[in-house]
Amino acid sequence: MMETKKEVRYFTIFNHEDEQEYLRQNHMAGWKFVKVTGLGMYHFEKCEPEDVVYQLDYNKEGLSQKTEYVQMFSDCGWEYIQDFFGYSYFRKSAKMMDGEEGIFNDDSSKMAMMERVYKGRLIPLLITFCLLLIPQTIRTLLEGQYVLAVFMGSASIVYIVFFIYCAIHYNRKKR
Numbered sequence: 001m002m003e004t005k006k007e008v009r010y011f012t013i014f015n016h017e018d019e020q021e022y023l024r025q026n027h028m029a030g031w032k033f034v035k036v037t038g039l040g041m042y043h044f045e046k047c048e049p050e051d052v053v054y055q056l057d058y059n060k061e062g063l064s065q066k067t068e069y070v071q072m073f074s075d076c077g078w079e080y081i082q083d084f085f086g087y088s089y090f091r092k093s094a095k096m097m098d099g100e101e102g103i104f105n106d107d108s109s110k111m112a113m114m115e116r117v118y119k120g121r122l123i124p125l126l127i128t129f130c131l132l133l134i135p136q137t138i139r140t141l142l143e144g145q146y147v148l149a150v151f152m153g154s155a156s157i158v159y160i161v162f163f164i165y166c167a168i169h170y171n172r173k174k175r
Helices: 016-028 060-064 066-075 107-142 146-174
Strands: 004-008 031-037 041-046 052-058 079-084 087-093
Touching: 016 031, 016 041, 016 052, 016 087, 031 079, 031 087, 066 079, 066 087, 107 146
Parallel strands: none
Antiparallel strands: 004 041, 031 041, 052 087, 079 087
16 A cells, blocks of 8 residues: 655745745655645655656646647656646656756746736636625625624735735746
């Protein structure tokens, strides 16, 4: 029976590089990434320690032609692992790589991926926040439901901090 482990980790939508490094470090420690499920439950299998590079791509359009999309990466030596919340996970042994090879080889392709994340994830969240959470918070306050209003107001503050964090992070990456 294969030895396995699970870890809960959370990466924001703009921390894909940290997630890639996390997966690489686990592989070098002898834990091969198998899948991610739920809200950040990472599943690993015991393996021989090896330097393996992990790459994530956010490309919902690519998933509509999944066979061709996965084949394109496979032709370049990348092993497809899974799709999760719009991200596709790939890996490749560092021995098979030519230098600092990656899915994104230049700043413009990295920025294009960040734009896809921004448009595909952050803008829908912002719209949901503006159309649902803020009006509902105001409504509960005006109706005298103060406990619910405090809870929803707190959630609104968390959302606002998250949006500010993402906007700052996005602008730093853009430069």
